[in-house]
Amino acid sequence: MDETCTKLDAMxxxxxxxxxxxxxxxxxxxxxxxxxxxxxxxGDFYLSVLFQANGLQALHLTxxxxxxxxxxxxxxxxxxxxLLADQAYQTxxxxxxxxxxxxxxxxxxxxxxxxxxxxxxxxxxxxxLRQYIRTLGDSDDEDRxxxxxxxxxxxxxxxxxxxxxxxxxxxxxxxxxxEKLIDKL
Numbered sequence: 001m002d003e004t005c006t007k008l009d010a011m012x013x014x015x016x017x018x019x020x021x022x023x024x025x026x027x028x029x030x031x032x033x034x035x036x037x038x039x040x041x042x043g044d045f046y047l048s049v050l051f052q053a054n055g056l057q058a059l060h061l062t063x064x065x066x067x068x069x070x071x072x073x074x075x076x077x078x079x080x081x082x083l084l085a086d087q088a089y090q091t092x093x094x095x096x097x098x099x100x101x102x103x104x105x106x107x108x109x110x111x112x113x114x115x116x117x118x119x120x121x122x123x124x125x126x127x128x129l130r131q132y133i134r135t136l137g138d139s140d141d142e143d144r145x146x147x148x149x150x151x152x153x154x155x156x157x158x159x160x161x162x163x164x165x166x167x168x169x170x171x172x173x174x175x176x177x178x179e180k181l182i183d184k185l
Contacts, residue, residue: 019053061088078137086174
């Protein structure tokens with residue numbers, strides 16, 4: 001599987017900037033359209049471009065998360081795969097949001113029962129992957145990364161954190177870790 005992931009990632013990685021540029025160009029074009037044409041263009045073209053661009057980006061990030069997790073030797077080595085899996089989840093979740101924010105009444109529920117792309121299911125699977133990676137790297141109570149990397153030292157020494165607040169959920173933890181570790185990973 002490692003070799004397959006490497007080959008697949010090598011095929012898609014060089015194309016990612018062009019896909020992201022296409023998304024930007026399509027968004028610029030949508031700004032120039034009237035309301036009627038925008039509704040048609042959004043459902044007939046924009047979503048297709050977004051699915052391809054963000055789908056490939058999510059696949060790339062998922063492969064990177066897998067590869068980084070495979071080489072992890074100690075719990076903190078799972079920080080990077082956790083953040084990569086979070087980024088993949090957020091990318092797919094962006095597609096789900098774009099489907100739901102459909103301006104056209106013609107397409108508003110089209111993707112609710114789509115067995116071909118099923119982005120909501122992909123988002124759920126990536127959310128599960130992110131949680132699984134966190135269980136491999138964070139403590140049993142899921143608060144070590146928070147205490148070690150986010151909290152003030154004086155607050156982190158308090159062992160009964162549940163008396164004052166619950167541990168961060170995965171979304172909150174990923175956001176805070178990105179803020180703290182932006183230059184380190």
